[in-house]
Amino acid sequence: MKLVLTAVRFFVGGLFIFSGLIKVNDPVGTAIKMEEYFEIFSLDIAGFFHYLVPFSLAISIFLVVIEVVLGVALLVNFKQNWTLKSLLVIIVFFTALTGFSAITNSVTDCGCFGDAIKLTPWESFIKDLVLLAMILFLYLSQHDIQSKSAEKRSFFIVSATLILSLGLALYAVAHLPFIDFRAYKVGNHIPTEMKPSEDFVYEYVMEKDGKEYRFENYPTDKSYQFVAMNHLNPEAAPKITDFGVWNDDGDFTAEVFTGNKLFVILYDVSKTNETSITDINTLIQALGDQIEVYALTASDGTTFETFQKKVNLAIPYYYTDATVLKTITRSNPGLWLLQDGTVKGKWHYNDVPNYGELLDLVQ
Template identity: 55%
Template sequence: MIKEAFLWILRLLVGGLFIFSGLIKVNDPVGTAIKLEEYFDVFSNDIAGFFYYLKPFALYIGVFLVVVEVVLGVMLILGVRSKLTVWALGLMILFFTFLTFYSAYFNKVTDCGCFGDAIKLTPWESFYKDIILLVMISFLFFFRESLPKSSPKWAKSIVGAVMIISFVLSITAIRNLPFIDFRAYKVGVNIPEAMQPSAPLLYSYVMKKDGETVTFDQYPTDESYEFVEMNLKNPENLPKISDFAVWNEDGDYSAEMFNGNKVVFLVSNMSKMNEDHLPEMDALVQNLNGSPVEVVFVGAATQEEINQLIASRNWGITGLQADATVVKTMIRANPGIMVLKNGVVLAKFHHNNTPEAGEVIDLFVP
């Protein structure tokens, strides 16, 4: 009886965590694909070159993994094909443990993306989390003969429904935008304010004198102390946005982006930019001409490429460069559209949902 209760608790904990983790990533499969591309880049340089050829398939692999995470979690809790489920979970957690250890030990990928952008873990925190999961799944594997050997028809139906729903949600998030935006540039964020500390940053100073190490809250005036290191005491107050920057051949344009009403076309990769809805973007630029709304193009590309695109579309707007990682963080679409009012994010649109000029202008009406 005690063993059955113990195994049931383990099934709930492990299954629940996989469902939670998977659903967060189902919400943003593009983010999962971006993280996989980071791993493939690292592995292609450090382990084997063939990983580089997996990058074009990162989105497909990401969707498969996130759906499998949710489905396996549900199967474990409901007792559907328990032995197969435990084997699959074991192999998956071994894979994840390897990824997080590699990231932590070699400091290669500083965020594993285990819980998307909803919960940020350091590489070592991610690794310890996976070790705990590995231990729990090991218990389930050891006692797999005591797990349910069959399951009712309704349980199998639920698993099938969960698989279909998870897949549909993933595709919907890809073709639109994440249902819930956990990133620093979500709607409602004041970008210039988010670029500042939320409170004064406090530091401690580790000093050395006569072979002894002493920590001070203020930098000591005694010059006989030798500086060792400085540590931030309240990292939670660091700016939520620290990497925003846009520029062109005339110089930095970052501050100007926060003045007035802006519609920003965002492109993270010019060669992979979807062109199906450029005519709608053409109409948006044309219909906003003469309005109190300025249209700006921001792309992770050379200035020449940006200028060529703007000229080819007859947009006649300002073109700016930006870092690809920043653009991908700002919006999960290529191209995407962000509406700003004095630096506050009013709305974000996938290129599949390009708004009309009237819809944009209405956003600025109090």
């Protein structure tokens, strides 16, 4: 029995640490997911959830840090009763979120493992139900009592974990994720990411005389009745399906992938850090005509042009979907450098590079 308890404890603790660290890497991404949940809850459950949207980042940081801390606390047996009660509260919260997503299909990715591992709503819900059962099992079976020296040691480990996790999360917010798991990361060729990695393979399910048949090609025999068409290699689907750039004159997506281009990402100018535009303007002036500079925004034209005049950002602008821009960079504003469609660099507004650094990247 003790061996089973130890195995379950290490599995649950390890999973919480793994999940938490992936999200500590990108708290802004978790905040975006929390905003999505709150907006949907405000429409489907209760309006007050809308008032939580401005606090999404703070809630995100708390949740990702506490995941790591509780995972470590469980591994080192720190205050077992308190730790398991806290884990129960957290897992009930997550189970409610993923259960709602699975039943309503309103949020197609829970963000449980950030952008590193994608789970369907039902996979996420089942995962949380299993974890809930395991944590409840540990709670009902708890029995270990630490010695004074062991308790001091575990307190030090948990405290250090809290400080380190919080520091990493705050650093990731003030800069960019340490590891970029998204399709728009440095080194990726965006046009390639927008295409299937291989030809799609389908299976046609047909019915005849009460029996079900499966074909690689659609049968020409009219006596078969169509039942379903299954996609056998969904992993071949494009990593990017929603990238587009346009203005009032038409679509300019193809032009984005030619030559050297620096994009100033401003997905919502009402939430933009305006003071950072000074450094961005300095960079633009230093570049001259050596690299084309454009703005990408999800704000409407009138609002964006008013913003341009306010901060003296005299560059052409295009529209792009807000969710896409938030996926490209976790910074508003942020910088995104492309060379013939290949991502050469990404920067947070706190890390605006000098023009020499940019020119070196596109030589």
